Amino acid sequence: MTVEENTVLRTEDLRVAFGPIVAVDGVSTTVEKNTFTVLIGPNGCGKSTLLRTAGRLQDPDHGVVLLDGHPIGDLPARQVARRLGLLPQSPQAPDGLTVIDLVSRGRDPHRRWYEQWTDHDEQAVDEALRVTGLTDLAHRPVDRLSGGQRQRAWIAMALAQRTPLLLLDEPTTYLDVVHQLEILELLAGLVRSGRATVLAVLHDLNMAARYADRLIAVRDGRIVATGTPAEVITPPVLARVFDLEAAVVNDPENGRPVVLPRRRAPQ
Amino acid sequence: MRRLVPGVLVLAVAAVLSVLIGSRTLSPATVLDALTGGGDAEAVAVVLEYRLPRTVAGLLGGAALAVAGVVMQGHTRNRLADPGLLGVSAGSAVAVVLAITVFGVATPAGFLPFAFTGAAAGCVLVTVVGMAASRRRDASPATLVLAGAAVSALLGAATGVLLLLDSAALSTYRFWTVGSLAALRGYDTVAVAAPFVLAGLILAAGHARALDVVGLGDDVSRGLGRHPLRTRLTGLCTVTLLVGGAVACCGSLAFVGLVVPNAVRLVTGGTHLPLLGLSAVLGAALTLFADVTGRLLVHPAELPVGVVLSLIGGPVFIALVIRTNRRPA
Numbered sequence: 294m295t296v297e298e299n300t301v302l303r304t305e306d307l308r309v310a311f312g313p314i315v316a317v318d319g320v321s322t323t324v325e326k327n328t329f330t331v332l333i334g335p336n337g338c339g340k341s342t343l344l345r346t347a348g349r350l351q352d353p354d355h356g357v358v359l360l361d362g363h364p365i366g367d368l369p370a371r372q373v374a375r376r377l378g379l380l381p382q383s384p385q386a387p388d389g390l391t392v393i394d395l396v397s398r399g400r401d402p403h404r405r406w407y408e409q410w411t412d413h414d415e416q417a418v419d420e421a422l423r424v425t426g427l428t429d430l431a432h433r434p435v436d437r438l439s440g441g442q443r444q445r446a447w448i449a450m451a452l453a454q455r456t457p458l459l460l461l462d463e464p465t466t467y468l469d470v471v472h473q474l475e476i477l478e479l480l481a482g483l484v485r486s487g488r489a490t491v492l493a494v495l496h497d498l499n500m501a502a503r504y505a506d507r508l509i510a511v512r513d514g515r516i517v518a519t520g521t522p523a524e525v526i527t528p529p530v531l532a533r534v535f536d537l538e539a540a541v542v543n544d545p546e547n548g549r550p551v552v553l554p555r556r557r558a559p560q
Numbered sequence: 561m562r563r564l565v566p567g568v569l570v571l572a573v574a575a576v577l578s579v580l581i582g583s584r585t586l587s588p589a590t591v592l593d594a595l596t597g598g599g600d601a602e603a604v605a606v607v608l609e610y611r612l613p614r615t616v617a618g619l620l621g622g623a624a625l626a627v628a629g630v631v632m633q634g635h636t637r638n639r640l641a642d643p644g645l646l647g648v649s650a651g652s653a654v655a656v657v658l659a660i661t662v663f664g665v666a667t668p669a670g671f672l673p674f675a676f677t678g679a680a681a682g683c684v685l686v687t688v689v690g691m692a693a694s695r696r697r698d699a700s701p702a703t704l705v706l707a708g709a710a711v712s713a714l715l716g717a718a719t720g721v722l723l724l725l726d727s728a729a730l731s732t733y734r735f736w737t738v739g740s741l742a743a744l745r746g747y748d749t750v751a752v753a754a755p756f757v758l759a760g761l762i763l764a765a766g767h768a769r770a771l772d773v774v775g776l777g778d779d780v781s782r783g784l785g786r787h788p789l790r791t792r793l794t795g796l797c798t799v800t801l802l803v804g805g806a807v808a809c810c811g812s813l814a815f816v817g818l819v820v821p822n823a824v825r826l827v828t829g830g831t832h833l834p835l836l837g838l839s840a841v842l843g844a845a846l847t848l849f850a851d852v853t854g855r856l857l858v859h860p861a862e863l864p865v866g867v868v869l870s871l872i873g874g875p876v877f878i879a880l881v882i883r884t885n886r887r888p889a
C-alpha cells in the first residue's frame with residue numbers, strides 16, 4: 294500500500310467543540326509525505342484548532358488523528374515529539390530567556406534526562422539559528438526582540454527539533470515581506486529536499502498560492518475545498534470561503550495564481 | 561560549575577561566621593577548641609548544642625527555600641513567586657502550630673508530617689487561587705502575589721484563633737510564623753528534616769530540564785513531548801518536601817525564595833540546572849548571613865532571622881514588582 298506509506302498525517306472525521314461552538318466539524322484529510330500543505334480560511338474558522346488537534350495539543354470530541362498510521366494519542370509523547378514539531382499561534386517566552394536558550398529547548402525530546410548535550414544537538418541549534426538569520430542575535434533576550442525576530446526565534450526552535458513533520462500556525466504573520474519569503478523558501482526547501490513535510494496556517498493567500506503544493510480551505514470548521522493552488526484559488530472558492538470578491542491572475546514567472554481582492558462579496 | 565565555586569566560598573564564610581558569632585562572646589580559638597572536643601565545657605555546649613545545629617538548620621532551610629522559589633517561579637511563570645509570599649510556608653507553619661497546640665505533638669518527628677501536609681495544602685491552594693487570578697483580564701505577575709498574600713493572611717488569622725484557644729503557645733507561635741533559628745537545640749529537628757530536604761533538592765535537580773520547557777507554556781511543552789500534569793505534580797512534590805523540611809528547621813521564612821533566584825538568574829540566565837545549584841548555595845548563605853546579622857544588630861539580644869530577611873527582602877520585592885509591571889508580561 295504505497296498510498297498509506299506516503300500519508301504522514303491523517304485525520305478521520307475530527308470534531309472539536311468548545312461548549313456550543315463547534316470549531317472543527319467533521320474534518321477528514323491527509324497530509325502526504327514531502328509536501329507543503331497550507332490551511333487557509335477566515336478568522337475563527339477553526340484552522341488553529343484543527344492544527345492543534347492534529348498535533349495532539351487538543352483532544353478531539355470525535356474522530357482520530359493518525360501519525361504514520363498510528364493513533365497519535367496512543368503513541369508515547371516523546372516519540373511523537375521526535376516525529377512532529379509544532380509551533381502554536383502566539384507562544385510566549387519567559388522574561389530574559391536568550392534566543393539560543395530558546396532554540397536549544399527544541400532539542401529536549403531528543404535527550405533523556407541523563408543524556409548530555411552532544412555535538413549533534415549543537416549542530417542542530419547552530420543550523421536553525423543560521424537559516425533563520427538569528428546567529429548574530431543568539432545571545433539577546435527573546436523579549437527584547439522585534440515581533441518578527443521573535444517569531445523567527447520560535448521557528449528556529451521548531452527547526453532545531455529536526456522532526457520530519459512540522460505543524461506551524463501562522464509562522465510568518467509578523468514578518469516583513471522579505472523575511473516571509475525567506476522563511477517560506479526555507480520550508481519549501483526542506484520539503485523539496487525530502488527532509489520535511491510541512492502543514493502550515495497562512496493568512497497571505499498569495500504566499501500560500503506560491504509555496505503550497507496543496508491548499509486546504511476551511512470555513513466554519515469544515516473543509517470547503519482542497520487541491521493545488523490553481524484548483525483552490527479561484528473566484529468562486531474565495532467567495533465561498535472568505536465572502537471575498539476577487540480577481541485571480543497568474544504570476545508570469547511561475548504561473549501560480551495571484552489574488553487581487555476587490556470587495557466583500559454580497560451575502 | 562565555574563560559578564558554583566565562588567558561591568560555595570561565600571557559603572563557607574557564612575557558615576564559619578555563624579559558628580563564631582553569637583550572643584555569648586567566644587574567641588575563635590575557644591570555638592575551635594570546642595569543635596575539636598576540647599576546652600571549656602560551657603563553650604563546648606554552646607558550640608555543639610546550639611551554634612552548630614543552628615548553622616546546619618539555617619543552611620538546609622535557606623537552600624530549600626531558595627530552590628523551592630526557583631521551582632515555583634518556573635511553574636507559575638512568575639518571577640515574584642516565593643513560598644513565603646504565596647502562603648505555602650504559612651500553610652506549613654499553621655499545620656505545625658496546630659499539631660503543637662491542639663494535638664500536643666512535641667517532637668520534630670511528630671510535627672514533620674504536619675509540616676508537609678500544610679505545605680502541600682498551601683501548594684494546592686496557591687495553584688487554585690493562581691489559576692483563578694490569572695484568568696482575570698488585568699492579571700499581572702503581582703496578581704498572584706496579592707492572591708497569595710490573601711491566603712497568608714487567612715492562614716495567619718487561623719493561627720490567631722488557635723492562639724486564643726491556647727495562650728501558652730504564644731512563643732511557639734512566634735517562632736513558626738516569624739521564622740527563627742534561636743530556639744533550636746541539638747540535632748533532633750535537623751536529623752528529621754534533612755533527608756526530606758535532600759530528597760527535595762535531588763528531585764528539583766532531576767526536574768531542571770522539565771522546568772526549562774515548562775516556562776515556554778503548556779502548548780509548547782506538550783509539543784516537546786512533556787506531560788504538563790505530570791510535571792506539575794513533580795513540582796508540587798518537590799516544593800512540598802522542600803518547604804515542609806525548611807519550615808521544620810527554621811519556621812516560615814519569606815523572601816529567600818524571591819531574592820536569591822532573581823539575583824542568581826542575572827548570572828546564570830534562564831537555564832534551570834545552574835540556576836537551581838547556585839540558588840541552593842546562595843540561599844543557604846543568605847539565610848546564615850541574615851541570622852548572624854540578627855545576632856549582631858541588637859547584641860546580646862537577637863532579632864529573628866525572618867525579620868532580618870524581611871528587612872532585606874521587602875525593598876528587593878518592591879523593586880521587582882515595579883520592574884516586572886513596567887514591561888508587558
Ligand SMILES: Nc1ncnc2c1ncn2[C@@H]1O[C@H](COP(=O)(O)OP(=O)(O)OP(=O)(O)O)[C@@H](O)[C@H]1O
Pocket residue numbers: 311314315316334335336337338339340341342343382
Ligand atoms: N480554548 C477555546 N475555548 C473556547 N473557544 C475556543 C477556544 N479555542 C478556539 N475557540 C473558538 O473556536 C473557533 C475556532 O478558533 P480557531 O482558533 O481555531 O480559529 P482560527 O481559524 O485559527 O482563527 P484565526 O485566523 O483568527 O487564528 C473560534 O470561534 C474560537 O472562538
Ligand SMILES: [Mg+2]
Pocket residue numbers: 340341342382462
Ligand atoms: Mg488561528
